Amino acid sequence: MSITNLATRDQQVIWHPYTQMKTAALPIPIVRGEGALLYAEDGKTYVDAVASWWVNLHGHAHPYIARKVAEQLQTLEHVIFAGFTHPAAVTFAERLIQILPQGQSRIFYSDNGSTAVEVALKMAIQYWQNEGIARRKIIAFRNSYHGDTFGAMAVSARSAFTAPFWSYLFEVCFIDVPIPGQEGETLKQLEAFAAAGDVAAFIYEPLVLGTAGMVMYTPEVLDCLLETCQQHDILTIADEVMTGFGRTGRTFASDYLQHQPDMVTLSKGLTGGTMALGATSCNEKIYEAFLSDDKRKTLFHGHSYTGNPVACAAGLASLDLLLQEQTKQQIDRIGQRHAAFSQKFRALPKVLEVRQQGTILAVEFEAEGTSYFNKLGDTLYSFALAQGVILRPLGNIIYVIPPYCITDPQLDQVYLTLQGMQELIIGERYFEPPSQTTLHD
Numbered sequence: 041m042s043i044t045n046l047a048t049r050d051q052q053v054i055w056h057p058y059t060q061m062k063t064a065a066l067p068i069p070i071v072r073g074e075g076a077l078l079y080a081e082d083g084k085t086y087v088d089a090v091a092s093w094w095v096n097l098h099g100h101a102h103p104y105i106a107r108k109v110a111e112q113l114q115t116l117e118h119v120i121f122a123g124f125t126h127p128a129a130v131t132f133a134e135r136l137i138q139i140l141p142q143g144q145s146r147i148f149y150s151d152n153g154s155t156a157v158e159v160a161l162k163m164a165i166q167y168w169q170n171e172g173i174a175r176r177k178i179i180a181f182r183n184s185y186h187g188d189t190f191g192a193m194a195v196s197a198r199s200a201f202t203a204p205f206w207s208y209l210f211e212v213c214f215i216d217v218p219i220p221g222q223e224g225e226t227l228k229q230l231e232a233f234a235a236a237g238d239v240a241a242f243i244y245e246p247l248v249l250g251t252a253g254m255v256m257y258t259p260e261v262l263d264c265l266l267e268t269c270q271q272h273d274i275l276t277i278a279d280e281v282m283t284g285f286g287r288t289g290r291t292f293a294s295d296y297l298q299h300q301p302d303m304v305t306l307s308k309g310l311t312g313g314t315m316a317l318g319a320t321s322c323n324e325k326i327y328e329a330f331l332s333d334d335k336r337k338t339l340f341h342g343h344s345y346t347g348n349p350v351a352c353a354a355g356l357a358s359l360d361l362l363l364q365e366q367t368k369q370q371i372d373r374i375g376q377r378h379a380a381f382s383q384k385f386r387a388l389p390k391v392l393e394v395r396q397q398g399t400i401l402a403v404e405f406e407a408e409g410t411s412y413f414n415k416l417g418d419t420l421y422s423f424a425l426a427q428g429v430i431l432r433p434l435g436n437i438i439y440v441i442p443p444y445c446i447t448d449p450q451l452d453q454v455y456l457t458l459q460g461m462q463e464l465i466i467g468e469r470y471f472e473p474p475s476q477t478t479l480h481d
Protein backbone atom coordinates (compact mmCIF):
# COMPACT_ATOMS: atom_id res chain seq x y z
CA MET A 41 0.00 0.00 0.00
CA SER A 42 1.51 3.28 -1.05
CA ILE A 43 1.44 6.32 1.21
CA THR A 44 2.39 8.63 -1.63
CA ASN A 45 0.14 11.69 -1.86
CA LEU A 46 -1.55 10.66 1.37
CA ALA A 47 -2.72 14.22 1.97
CA THR A 48 -4.37 14.36 -1.46
CA ARG A 49 -6.04 11.00 -0.98
CA ASP A 50 -7.20 12.20 2.45
CA GLN A 51 -8.82 15.20 0.81
CA GLN A 52 -10.94 12.92 -1.38
CA VAL A 53 -12.48 10.85 1.43
CA ILE A 54 -11.96 12.34 4.92
CA TRP A 55 -13.95 14.91 6.90
CA HIS A 56 -11.71 16.13 9.75
CA PRO A 57 -12.84 17.27 13.22
CA TYR A 58 -13.12 21.02 13.96
CA THR A 59 -12.03 21.73 10.41
CA GLN A 60 -13.51 24.04 7.80
CA MET A 61 -12.75 21.68 4.94
CA LYS A 62 -13.12 24.41 2.29
CA THR A 63 -10.22 26.52 3.52
CA ALA A 64 -8.12 24.13 5.61
CA ALA A 65 -4.52 23.47 4.63
CA LEU A 66 -3.71 19.93 3.53
CA PRO A 67 -3.23 17.71 6.60
CA ILE A 68 0.32 16.66 7.44
CA PRO A 69 0.75 12.91 6.96
CA ILE A 70 2.40 11.33 10.00
CA VAL A 71 3.91 7.92 9.44
CA ARG A 72 5.58 7.13 12.77
CA GLY A 73 5.90 8.32 16.35
CA GLU A 74 8.53 7.80 19.03
CA GLY A 75 8.73 9.56 22.40
CA ALA A 76 7.51 13.13 22.02
CA LEU A 77 8.37 13.14 18.30
CA LEU A 78 6.12 12.61 15.29
CA TYR A 79 7.69 11.75 11.93
CA ALA A 80 6.07 13.10 8.79
CA GLU A 81 5.96 11.42 5.38
CA ASP A 82 8.33 14.05 3.98
CA GLY A 83 10.97 13.28 6.63
CA LYS A 84 10.23 16.31 8.83
CA THR A 85 9.90 15.73 12.57
CA TYR A 86 7.55 17.53 14.97
CA VAL A 87 7.68 17.86 18.75
CA ASP A 88 4.17 16.92 19.91
CA ALA A 89 3.79 19.78 22.42
CA VAL A 90 0.01 19.22 22.68
CA ALA A 91 0.29 15.47 23.41
CA SER A 92 -1.93 14.78 20.38
CA TRP A 93 -4.97 16.58 21.83
CA TRP A 94 -3.94 16.11 25.47
CA VAL A 95 -4.05 12.31 25.42
CA ASN A 96 -0.44 11.14 25.27
CA LEU A 97 1.41 10.68 28.57
CA HIS A 98 4.44 8.46 27.97
CA GLY A 99 5.35 9.11 24.34
CA HIS A 100 4.21 7.66 21.03
CA ALA A 101 4.30 3.93 20.22
CA HIS A 102 5.59 3.17 23.72
CA PRO A 103 7.11 -0.35 23.56
CA TYR A 104 5.74 -1.44 26.97
CA ILE A 105 2.16 -0.39 26.17
CA ALA A 106 2.50 -1.89 22.67
CA ARG A 107 3.60 -5.25 24.15
CA LYS A 108 0.74 -5.33 26.69
CA VAL A 109 -1.82 -4.44 24.02
CA ALA A 110 -0.42 -7.09 21.65
CA GLU A 111 -0.63 -9.74 24.40
CA GLN A 112 -4.24 -8.79 25.14
CA LEU A 113 -5.12 -8.87 21.42
CA GLN A 114 -3.86 -12.45 21.20
CA THR A 115 -5.83 -13.47 24.31
CA LEU A 116 -9.21 -11.74 24.14
CA GLU A 117 -9.97 -8.78 21.87
CA HIS A 118 -13.55 -8.11 23.01
CA VAL A 119 -16.48 -9.62 24.85
CA ILE A 120 -20.00 -8.37 25.55
CA PHE A 121 -19.87 -6.55 28.92
CA ALA A 122 -23.44 -7.20 30.11
CA GLY A 123 -23.63 -10.60 31.77
CA PHE A 124 -19.90 -11.18 31.18
CA THR A 125 -16.64 -9.80 32.50
CA HIS A 126 -12.88 -10.28 31.98
CA PRO A 127 -9.61 -9.80 33.87
CA ALA A 128 -8.45 -6.54 32.24
CA ALA A 129 -11.67 -4.61 33.05
CA VAL A 130 -11.79 -5.82 36.66
CA THR A 131 -8.09 -5.29 37.38
CA PHE A 132 -8.14 -1.83 35.78
CA ALA A 133 -11.19 -0.82 37.84
CA GLU A 134 -9.54 -2.10 41.04
CA ARG A 135 -6.39 -0.13 40.30
CA LEU A 136 -8.26 3.03 39.31
CA ILE A 137 -10.24 2.96 42.56
CA GLN A 138 -6.95 2.74 44.48
CA ILE A 139 -5.68 6.00 42.99
CA LEU A 140 -8.93 7.94 42.44
CA PRO A 141 -10.07 10.59 44.97
CA GLN A 142 -11.28 9.17 48.30
CA GLY A 143 -14.74 7.56 48.19
CA GLN A 144 -14.88 6.55 44.51
CA SER A 145 -15.89 2.89 44.55
CA ARG A 146 -17.47 1.97 41.18
CA ILE A 147 -16.24 2.24 37.58
CA PHE A 148 -18.60 2.53 34.58
CA TYR A 149 -16.74 2.19 31.26
CA SER A 150 -17.52 4.00 28.02
CA ASP A 151 -15.55 5.12 24.96
CA ASN A 152 -14.43 8.75 25.32
CA GLY A 153 -14.63 11.89 27.44
CA SER A 154 -18.00 13.01 26.10
CA THR A 155 -19.65 9.68 26.86
CA ALA A 156 -18.01 9.62 30.32
CA VAL A 157 -19.76 12.98 30.91
CA GLU A 158 -23.08 11.72 29.49
CA VAL A 159 -22.95 8.78 31.91
CA ALA A 160 -22.18 11.05 34.89
CA LEU A 161 -25.08 13.38 33.99
CA LYS A 162 -27.45 10.43 33.58
CA MET A 163 -26.30 9.00 36.93
CA ALA A 164 -26.92 12.36 38.61
CA ILE A 165 -30.33 12.97 37.03
CA GLN A 166 -31.61 9.44 37.58
CA TYR A 167 -30.19 9.37 41.12
CA TRP A 168 -32.79 11.98 42.17
CA GLN A 169 -35.59 10.24 40.24
CA ASN A 170 -34.74 6.93 41.91
CA GLU A 171 -34.81 8.70 45.27
CA GLY A 172 -38.21 10.20 44.37
CA ILE A 173 -37.00 13.78 44.87
CA ALA A 174 -37.66 16.56 42.35
CA ARG A 175 -34.23 17.93 41.49
CA ARG A 176 -33.59 18.58 37.79
CA LYS A 177 -31.16 21.46 37.39
CA ILE A 178 -27.46 21.21 36.56
CA ILE A 179 -24.92 23.89 37.46
CA ALA A 180 -21.81 24.38 35.28
CA PHE A 181 -19.14 26.98 34.61
CA ARG A 182 -20.05 29.45 31.89
CA ASN A 183 -16.89 28.84 29.78
CA SER A 184 -16.60 25.14 30.40
CA TYR A 185 -16.04 22.33 27.93
CA HIS A 186 -17.34 18.86 28.69
CA GLY A 187 -17.56 17.32 25.22
CA ASP A 188 -19.45 17.32 21.92
CA THR A 189 -22.40 14.98 22.46
CA PHE A 190 -25.73 16.63 23.31
CA GLY A 191 -25.70 16.31 27.10
CA ALA A 192 -22.04 17.29 27.23
CA MET A 193 -22.72 20.25 24.91
CA ALA A 194 -25.61 21.36 27.13
CA VAL A 195 -23.32 21.72 30.16
CA SER A 196 -20.60 23.40 28.05
CA ALA A 197 -20.18 27.03 27.00
CA ARG A 198 -22.81 28.48 24.68
CA SER A 199 -20.18 29.30 22.04
CA ALA A 200 -19.89 29.51 18.26
CA PHE A 201 -19.12 25.78 18.33
CA THR A 202 -22.51 24.84 19.74
CA ALA A 203 -24.60 27.70 18.28
CA PRO A 204 -26.45 25.59 15.66
CA PHE A 205 -27.69 23.33 18.47
CA TRP A 206 -28.56 25.82 21.22
CA SER A 207 -32.30 25.32 20.90
CA TYR A 208 -31.84 21.57 21.35
CA LEU A 209 -29.78 21.83 24.56
CA PHE A 210 -31.34 21.53 28.02
CA GLU A 211 -31.23 24.55 30.29
CA VAL A 212 -28.25 24.85 32.61
CA CYS A 213 -27.50 27.22 35.51
CA PHE A 214 -24.22 28.82 34.51
CA ILE A 215 -21.87 30.42 37.03
CA ASP A 216 -18.71 32.40 36.26
CA VAL A 217 -15.33 30.73 36.53
CA PRO A 218 -13.88 31.86 39.90
CA ILE A 219 -10.63 33.24 38.49
CA PRO A 220 -8.62 35.33 40.96
CA GLY A 221 -10.69 38.42 41.85
CA GLN A 222 -13.97 36.76 40.82
CA GLU A 223 -14.24 34.25 43.68
CA GLY A 224 -16.81 36.09 45.82
CA GLU A 225 -19.11 36.74 42.86
CA THR A 226 -19.04 33.07 41.77
CA LEU A 227 -19.79 31.88 45.31
CA LYS A 228 -22.79 34.23 45.44
CA GLN A 229 -24.06 32.93 42.09
CA LEU A 230 -23.72 29.32 43.25
CA GLU A 231 -25.44 30.03 46.57
CA ALA A 232 -28.37 31.70 44.78
CA PHE A 233 -28.93 28.65 42.55
CA ALA A 234 -28.34 26.21 45.41
CA ALA A 235 -30.83 27.94 47.71
CA ALA A 236 -33.70 27.11 45.33
CA GLY A 237 -33.32 23.47 46.43
CA ASP A 238 -33.93 21.95 42.99
CA VAL A 239 -30.35 21.48 41.76
CA ALA A 240 -29.36 17.91 40.92
CA ALA A 241 -25.63 18.34 40.29
CA PHE A 242 -22.66 20.64 39.73
CA ILE A 243 -20.19 19.62 36.99
CA TYR A 244 -16.78 21.29 36.83
CA GLU A 245 -13.32 21.05 35.34
CA PRO A 246 -11.18 21.10 38.50
CA LEU A 247 -8.52 23.89 38.64
CA VAL A 248 -8.03 24.19 34.85
CA LEU A 249 -10.66 24.82 32.16
CA GLY A 250 -8.90 23.36 29.13
CA THR A 251 -10.77 24.41 26.02
CA ALA A 252 -11.70 27.77 27.56
CA GLY A 253 -7.99 28.58 27.13
CA MET A 254 -6.35 26.86 30.12
CA VAL A 255 -8.21 29.21 32.46
CA MET A 256 -7.08 28.51 36.04
CA TYR A 257 -8.52 29.00 39.52
CA THR A 258 -7.46 27.98 43.02
CA PRO A 259 -8.19 24.81 45.01
CA GLU A 260 -9.30 27.05 47.90
CA VAL A 261 -12.23 28.56 46.00
CA LEU A 262 -13.21 25.19 44.51
CA ASP A 263 -13.29 23.77 48.05
CA CYS A 264 -15.70 26.58 49.01
CA LEU A 265 -17.94 25.78 46.01
CA LEU A 266 -17.92 22.06 46.82
CA GLU A 267 -18.70 22.74 50.47
CA THR A 268 -21.71 24.83 49.44
CA CYS A 269 -22.88 22.01 47.15
CA GLN A 270 -22.51 19.44 49.91
CA GLN A 271 -24.46 21.63 52.34
CA HIS A 272 -27.30 21.74 49.82
CA ASP A 273 -27.13 18.02 48.88
CA ILE A 274 -26.04 18.89 45.33
CA LEU A 275 -24.14 16.04 43.67
CA THR A 276 -20.67 16.98 42.40
CA ILE A 277 -19.03 15.75 39.20
CA ALA A 278 -15.30 16.38 38.71
CA ASP A 279 -14.59 16.28 34.96
CA GLU A 280 -10.96 15.10 35.10
CA VAL A 281 -10.90 14.09 31.42
CA MET A 282 -8.09 16.58 30.76
CA THR A 283 -6.66 17.12 34.27
CA GLY A 284 -6.34 13.45 35.23
CA PHE A 285 -3.26 11.22 35.34
CA GLY A 286 -0.58 13.70 36.41
CA ARG A 287 -1.38 16.67 34.14
CA THR A 288 -1.71 19.17 36.99
CA GLY A 289 1.31 17.86 38.91
CA ARG A 290 -0.65 15.44 41.08
CA THR A 291 -2.41 12.28 39.92
CA PHE A 292 -5.77 14.09 39.81
CA ALA A 293 -6.56 17.80 40.16
CA SER A 294 -9.00 16.73 42.91
CA ASP A 295 -5.93 15.66 44.92
CA TYR A 296 -5.34 19.37 45.65
CA LEU A 297 -8.74 19.61 47.41
CA GLN A 298 -10.22 18.91 50.85
CA HIS A 299 -13.70 18.14 49.47
CA GLN A 300 -14.07 15.14 47.20
CA PRO A 301 -16.58 14.72 44.35
CA ASP A 302 -19.43 12.17 44.10
CA MET A 303 -18.45 11.31 40.53
CA VAL A 304 -15.32 11.60 38.36
CA THR A 305 -15.13 11.46 34.56
CA LEU A 306 -11.98 10.14 32.89
CA SER A 307 -10.67 9.71 29.34
CA LYS A 308 -7.79 11.29 27.33
CA GLY A 309 -4.76 10.11 29.42
CA LEU A 310 -6.72 7.08 30.69
CA THR A 311 -4.88 4.76 28.26
CA GLY A 312 -1.80 6.95 27.91
CA GLY A 313 -3.22 8.07 24.58
CA THR A 314 -3.24 4.58 23.06
CA MET A 315 -6.88 3.48 22.83
CA ALA A 316 -10.25 5.22 22.95
CA LEU A 317 -11.66 4.65 26.45
CA GLY A 318 -13.81 6.59 28.89
CA ALA A 319 -14.70 5.89 32.50
CA THR A 320 -17.12 7.38 34.99
CA SER A 321 -16.51 6.61 38.64
CA CYS A 322 -18.92 7.19 41.50
CA ASN A 323 -19.21 6.65 45.24
CA GLU A 324 -21.44 4.12 47.02
CA LYS A 325 -24.14 6.73 47.67
CA ILE A 326 -24.80 7.12 43.93
CA TYR A 327 -24.42 3.41 43.21
CA GLU A 328 -26.82 2.32 45.95
CA ALA A 329 -29.59 4.59 44.65
CA PHE A 330 -29.75 2.33 41.57
CA LEU A 331 -30.05 -0.95 43.54
CA SER A 332 -33.65 -2.06 43.58
CA ASP A 333 -36.06 -4.89 42.89
CA ASP A 334 -37.77 -2.37 40.61
CA LYS A 335 -36.05 -2.74 37.22
CA ARG A 336 -36.94 0.83 36.28
CA LYS A 337 -34.23 2.02 38.68
CA THR A 338 -31.51 0.44 36.48
CA LEU A 339 -28.96 2.66 34.72
CA PHE A 340 -29.98 1.77 31.17
CA HIS A 341 -26.83 2.92 29.43
CA GLY A 342 -24.11 1.08 27.54
CA HIS A 343 -21.98 1.00 24.41
CA SER A 344 -21.04 -1.88 22.12
CA TYR A 345 -17.41 -1.55 23.16
CA THR A 346 -18.03 -0.97 26.88
CA GLY A 347 -15.07 -2.32 28.88
CA ASN A 348 -13.12 -3.29 25.76
CA PRO A 349 -10.27 -5.58 26.91
CA VAL A 350 -7.63 -4.09 24.60
CA ALA A 351 -8.41 -0.55 25.81
CA CYS A 352 -8.33 -1.72 29.44
CA ALA A 353 -4.98 -3.46 28.83
CA ALA A 354 -3.60 -0.20 27.41
CA GLY A 355 -4.93 1.61 30.49
CA LEU A 356 -3.27 -0.87 32.83
CA ALA A 357 0.05 -0.56 31.01
CA SER A 358 -0.15 3.24 31.05
CA LEU A 359 -0.90 3.15 34.79
CA ASP A 360 2.19 0.96 35.40
CA LEU A 361 4.29 3.64 33.70
CA LEU A 362 2.51 6.55 35.43
CA LEU A 363 3.20 5.15 38.89
CA GLN A 364 6.93 4.69 38.26
CA GLU A 365 9.21 7.01 40.25
CA GLN A 366 10.82 8.10 36.98
CA THR A 367 7.50 9.42 35.65
CA LYS A 368 6.87 11.40 38.84
CA GLN A 369 10.30 12.96 38.37
CA GLN A 370 9.48 13.79 34.73
CA ILE A 371 6.25 15.49 35.79
CA ASP A 372 8.07 17.51 38.47
CA ARG A 373 10.83 18.43 36.02
CA ILE A 374 8.34 19.74 33.43
CA GLY A 375 6.55 21.72 36.17
CA GLN A 376 9.80 23.31 37.34
CA ARG A 377 10.94 24.13 33.81
CA HIS A 378 7.51 25.62 32.95
CA ALA A 379 7.67 27.74 36.14
CA ALA A 380 11.16 29.04 35.34
CA PHE A 381 10.08 29.89 31.78
CA SER A 382 6.89 31.63 33.00
CA GLN A 383 8.90 33.82 35.37
CA LYS A 384 10.96 35.28 32.51
CA PHE A 385 8.29 35.24 29.81
CA ARG A 386 5.53 37.08 31.65
CA ALA A 387 7.70 40.21 31.85
CA LEU A 388 7.93 40.54 28.05
CA PRO A 389 5.95 43.10 26.02
CA LYS A 390 2.66 41.86 24.43
CA VAL A 391 2.49 39.00 26.93
CA LEU A 392 -0.78 39.54 28.82
CA GLU A 393 -0.56 36.58 31.15
CA VAL A 394 1.29 33.32 31.69
CA ARG A 395 -0.55 30.57 33.58
CA GLN A 396 0.87 27.30 34.82
CA GLN A 397 -0.40 24.29 36.72
CA GLY A 398 1.92 21.27 36.76
CA THR A 399 2.72 20.20 33.19
CA ILE A 400 0.20 22.67 31.71
CA LEU A 401 1.56 26.02 30.51
CA ALA A 402 -0.54 28.73 28.85
CA VAL A 403 0.62 32.00 27.36
CA GLU A 404 -1.91 34.71 26.55
CA PHE A 405 -0.75 37.28 24.01
CA GLU A 406 -2.18 40.75 23.61
CA ALA A 407 -4.21 40.77 20.41
CA GLU A 408 -6.95 42.56 18.51
CA GLY A 409 -10.08 40.76 19.69
CA THR A 410 -9.60 37.56 21.62
CA SER A 411 -11.85 35.19 19.74
CA TYR A 412 -10.97 31.75 18.51
CA PHE A 413 -11.48 32.94 15.03
CA ASN A 414 -8.86 35.67 15.04
CA LYS A 415 -6.04 35.51 12.54
CA LEU A 416 -3.27 35.51 15.12
CA GLY A 417 -3.94 31.87 15.94
CA ASP A 418 -3.50 30.82 12.30
CA THR A 419 -0.24 32.70 11.98
CA LEU A 420 1.16 31.29 15.22
CA TYR A 421 0.10 27.75 14.29
CA SER A 422 1.97 27.92 10.97
CA PHE A 423 4.95 29.56 12.66
CA ALA A 424 5.21 26.72 15.23
CA LEU A 425 4.96 24.04 12.51
CA ALA A 426 7.81 25.73 10.62
CA GLN A 427 9.85 25.45 13.86
CA GLY A 428 9.04 21.72 14.03
CA VAL A 429 6.67 22.09 16.99
CA ILE A 430 2.95 21.26 17.16
CA LEU A 431 1.12 23.98 19.13
CA ARG A 432 -2.57 24.62 18.49
CA PRO A 433 -3.48 28.14 19.60
CA LEU A 434 -6.89 28.88 21.12
CA GLY A 435 -7.06 32.29 19.49
CA ASN A 436 -4.43 34.44 21.24
CA ILE A 437 -3.73 31.75 23.84
CA ILE A 438 -0.97 29.23 23.23
CA TYR A 439 -0.70 26.27 25.55
CA VAL A 440 1.84 23.52 26.07
CA ILE A 441 0.71 20.08 27.30
CA PRO A 442 3.60 17.76 26.51
CA PRO A 443 4.00 14.00 26.93
CA TYR A 444 5.87 13.50 30.22
CA CYS A 445 8.81 11.89 28.40
CA ILE A 446 9.59 15.10 26.47
CA THR A 447 13.35 15.70 26.71
CA ASP A 448 14.97 18.92 27.95
CA PRO A 449 16.24 19.84 24.46
CA GLN A 450 12.72 19.27 23.06
CA LEU A 451 11.26 21.49 25.80
CA ASP A 452 13.87 24.14 24.90
CA GLN A 453 12.68 23.94 21.29
CA VAL A 454 9.09 24.56 22.48
CA TYR A 455 10.11 27.53 24.66
CA LEU A 456 12.18 28.99 21.80
CA THR A 457 9.11 28.72 19.57
CA LEU A 458 7.02 30.65 22.13
CA GLN A 459 9.76 33.26 22.25
CA GLY A 460 9.75 33.44 18.45
CA MET A 461 5.98 34.00 18.56
CA GLN A 462 6.41 36.89 20.95
CA GLU A 463 9.04 38.45 18.65
CA LEU A 464 6.71 37.97 15.69
CA ILE A 465 3.93 39.78 17.56
CA ILE A 466 6.15 42.68 18.62
CA GLY A 467 7.11 43.04 14.95
CA GLU A 468 3.36 42.98 14.20
CA ARG A 469 4.21 40.79 11.25
CA TYR A 470 1.18 38.69 12.09
CA PHE A 471 -1.02 41.10 10.22
CA GLU A 472 0.29 39.54 7.02
CA PRO A 473 -2.41 37.14 5.92
CA PRO A 474 -1.21 33.53 6.17
CA SER A 475 -1.03 31.73 2.83
CA GLN A 476 -3.63 29.18 3.85
CA THR A 477 -6.04 29.64 6.70
CA THR A 478 -7.10 27.00 9.17
CA LEU A 479 -9.24 26.93 12.27
CA HIS A 480 -7.89 25.33 15.38
CA ASP A 481 -9.04 24.92 18.91
Ligand SMILES: *Cc1c(COP(=O)(O)O)cnc(C)c1O
Pocket residue numbers: 152153154155157185186187188245250251279280281282283307308
Ligand atom coordinates in the same frame (compact mmCIF):
# COMPACT_ATOMS: atom_id res chain seq x y z
C1 LIG B 1 -11.70 16.68 25.86
C2 LIG B 1 -12.61 16.82 27.01
C3 LIG B 1 -13.86 16.19 27.03
C4 LIG B 1 -14.38 15.38 25.86
O1 LIG B 1 -13.61 14.26 25.64
P1 LIG B 1 -13.66 13.54 24.19
O2 LIG B 1 -12.89 12.27 24.40
O3 LIG B 1 -13.00 14.47 23.24
O4 LIG B 1 -15.09 13.30 23.87
C5 LIG B 1 -14.65 16.32 28.16
N1 LIG B 1 -14.24 17.06 29.20
C6 LIG B 1 -13.04 17.68 29.21
C7 LIG B 1 -12.64 18.46 30.42
C8 LIG B 1 -12.20 17.61 28.11
O5 LIG B 1 -11.04 18.27 28.10
